[in-house]
Amino acid sequence: MTTLGDYLLVSGILFSIGFAGVMLRRNLIVILMSLELMLNAANLSLVAFSRFRVDPNGLPNYNAQVFVFFVITVAAAEVAVGLALLVALFRARQTTDVKDISSLKF
Amino acid sequence: MKETPHRAWLQDLRDSLQMIMITAPELEIAVLVLGMVILMVEAFATKIDKRILAFAAIAGLAVVLVASFFVAPSPSPAQATGFWNFYTADRFSIFFKQFALLTTIVVLIMMTDYAPVVRSSFPGATPQAGLGEFFALPIFTCVGLMYLVSAIDFVFIFVSLELVTISFYVLVSFTRRNPITLEAGIKYLVLSALSTAFLVYGIAWIFGATGQTNLHRLTQALANPAMNHSAALLGMVLVLVALGFKIAAVPFQIWVPDVYQGAPTPVTAYLSVGSKAAGFVVLLRVLQPFLLLPETKRLIILIALLTLIYGNLAALPQANLKRLLAYSSIAHAGYLLIGVVCFDVRAVTFYLVAYLLMTLLSFAVLIIVAQQAGEEISDFDGLARRSPFLAFAMLIGMVSLAGVPFTAGFLGKFYIFYAAVLQRQIMLVVVGVITVGCGFYYYLKVVRAMYWQSAEKSDKIPVNGLSRFAISALIISTIWLGIYPQPILDALKR
Numbered sequence: 001m002t003t004l005g006d007y008l009l010v011s012g013i014l015f016s017i018g019f020a021g022v023m024l025r026r027n028l029i030v031i032l033m034s035l036e037l038m039l040n041a042a043n044l045s046l047v048a049f050s051r052f053r054v055d056p057n058g059l060p061n062y063n064a065q066v067f068v069f070f071v072i073t074v075a076a077a078e079v080a081v082g083l084a085l086l087v088a089l090f091r092a093r094q095t096t097d098v099k100d101i102s103s104l105k106f
Numbered sequence: 107m108k109e110t111p112h113r114a115w116l117q118d119l120r121d122s123l124q125m126i127m128i129t130a131p132e133l134e135i136a137v138l139v140l141g142m143v144i145l146m147v148e149a150f151a152t153k154i155d156k157r158i159l160a161f162a163a164i165a166g167l168a169v170v171l172v173a174s175f176f177v178a179p180s181p182s183p184a185q186a187t188g189f190w191n192f193y194t195a196d197r198f199s200i201f202f203k204q205f206a207l208l209t210t211i212v213v214l215i216m217m218t219d220y221a222p223v224v225r226s227s228f229p230g231a232t233p234q235a236g237l238g239e240f241f242a243l244p245i246f247t248c249v250g251l252m253y254l255v256s257a258i259d260f261v262f263i264f265v266s267l268e269l270v271t272i273s274f275y276v277l278v279s280f281t282r283r284n285p286i287t288l289e290a291g292i293k294y295l296v297l298s299a300l301s302t303a304f305l306v307y308g309i310a311w312i313f314g315a316t317g318q319t320n321l322h323r324l325t326q327a328l329a330n331p332a333m334n335h336s337a338a339l340l341g342m343v344l345v346l347v348a349l350g351f352k353i354a355a356v357p358f359q360i361w362v363p364d365v366y367q368g369a370p371t372p373v374t375a376y377l378s379v380g381s382k383a384a385g386f387v388v389l390l391r392v393l394q395p396f397l398l399l400p401e402t403k404r405l406i407i408l409i410a411l412l413t414l415i416y417g418n419l420a421a422l423p424q425a426n427l428k429r430l431l432a433y434s435s436i437a438h439a440g441y442l443l444i445g446v447v448c449f450d451v452r453a454v455t456f457y458l459v460a461y462l463l464m465t466l467l468s469f470a471v472l473i474i475v476a477q478q479a480g481e482e483i484s485d486f487d488g489l490a491r492r493s494p495f496l497a498f499a500m501l502i503g504m505v506s507l508a509g510v511p512f513t514a515g516f517l518g519k520f521y522i523f524y525a526a527v528l529q530r531q532i533m534l535v536v537v538g539v540i541t542v543g544c545g546f547y548y549y550l551k552v553v554r555a556m557y558w559q560s561a562e563k564s565d566k567i568p569v570n571g572l573s574r575f576a577i578s579a580l581i582i583s584t585i586w587l588g589i590y591p592q593p594i595l596d597a598l599k600r
Binding site: 081 | 265272276282283286293295299309310311313364367
């Protein structure tokens with residue numbers, strides 16, 4: 001029987017992988033993918049919490065599951081803008097590497 | 107309180123307008139419709155001068171701003187007034203709706219000044235390509251800000267925060283042919299999306315601990331001593347990371363200098379005022395349930411200290427005025443966080459209003475001067491002779507940001523420190539006062555350049571009528587609030 005803890009563990013691992021990807025990888029496409037992974041890890045937690053929090057009628061608390069739909073929609077909008085920026089960057093510099101965009105410095 | 111005849115007259119007008127009955131959610135819908143109409147006009151009427159769109163937007167927002175004074179606020183902040191239980195229309199949120207509208211109006215005026223720069227960044231296209239969207243996007247951001255200050259449910263906070271953020275992604279990288287702007291846009295996108303991920307994960311943990319997303323019911327759930335607080339605390343810290351990013355608190359400030367310097371200047375002004383103010387409103391609302399837990403307060407004191415010290419020290423060596431204002435924006439987040447620690451809503455509100463006036467004033471002057479000279483502080487050399495009006499406006503902006511008496515900035519700092527002294531947060535007051543001293547050095551550096559250095563060029567800098575009006579209004583209100591702060595203090599109490 002899968003418990004709430006198992007789901008939270010998987011979600012925590014996914015979130016950490018995503019965070020490490022954003023921090024360590026240098027390719028912007030991979031960074032965008034890692035950001036999506038982090039959001040989906042959070043979604044997994046939300047759904048798991050919702051499923052295991054059963055009210056007296058035996059129904060799960062659906063608030064969090066509805067919230068997940070909002071998160072998915074917003075994430076799609078975010079990626080749309082992100083990819084558009086990426087295309088603009090590639091046209092201007094022929095690169096998607098974050099090392100090459102460091103002209104602004106302290 | 108004694109009713110003056112003036113108040114009585116206003117009350118009569120209010121009563122008669124009750125017949126028409128404007129409710130708070132209608133304000134946002136009106137602004138949303140305005141934004142869509144402007145996008146439609148821009149799409150189908152290709153022949154018109156695009157500046158007309160900006161003037162229409164300013165007029166439309168001004169009408170909504172006037173209408174917002176006739177909205178009857180709901181008596182209790184806990185009482186939801188619309189969108190099921192997501193939305194409240196208490197006095198606090200209506201005040202900040204007006205704040206958002208005012209900011210957007212001033213930013214749109216700045217954008218009309220900035221239009222030549224946008225136009226030059228779209229080479230080869232039709233002469234006015236891109237301007238329509240440039241004027242329409244701030245309106246959608248404004249809708250997001252207005253919803254955000256009313257949001258009392260995490261779902262709604264998330265959605266309206268993202269409405270603000272995603273329209274800012276586009277605005278920040280708007281002049282994308284400029285490599286610096288593009289770089290700023292990408293940095294903002296990646297770090298902002300990262301903070302969003304932390305926000306959602308934090309909300310998930312808070313929901314997991316309490317089973318609630320509504321802030322009011324969350325308070326009740328957290329007050330239950332039988333509950334396990336550690337999961338809720340983890341969620342609160344994650345949410346705090348996301349909000350720290352919005353308000354530019356250390357250690358989540360790394361994006362601020364680069365994005366502020368690279369973004370189109372009116373957008374920088376909008377980011378530093380609109381986005382920060384909304385961040386603080388959400389922070390005050392979100393923290394309220396968690397103040398029962400002592401760990402929360404200690405954490406925020408630490409963040410406030412770091413922000414004060416880092417923001418003020420890093421601003422010292424800056425030579426680029428836009429970057430200097432970015433570090434100053436971090437420093438001001440530190441002072442505001444002192445107010446948040448003491449949970450003095452009136453002090454934070456007054457500080458935000460003062461911050462709006464003086465920051466928008468500085469940016470308005472910067473936009474005009476930057477097109478003639480540049481953004482470096484050395485480009486302001488001898489401005490007093492080239493344009494006494496702009497130099498005086500910048501002088502008022504800088505002394506108010508530094509906190510010289512008889513300006514709004516001084517009273518803002520005074521109320522914050524007073525609240526901290528009352529709560530015996532001596533550490534915060536001491537560090538705060540020392541960093542104010544630091545602030546004097548780098549703000550007065552700009553004043554020195556304008557009044558004591560000689561200019562290379564001596565030609566006059568022209569200022570158009572609308573900007574002259576906006577800048578004059580900002581100067582007058584900065585000084586007026588520094589001498590007579592009562593209207594703002596009353597606005598939340600009445």
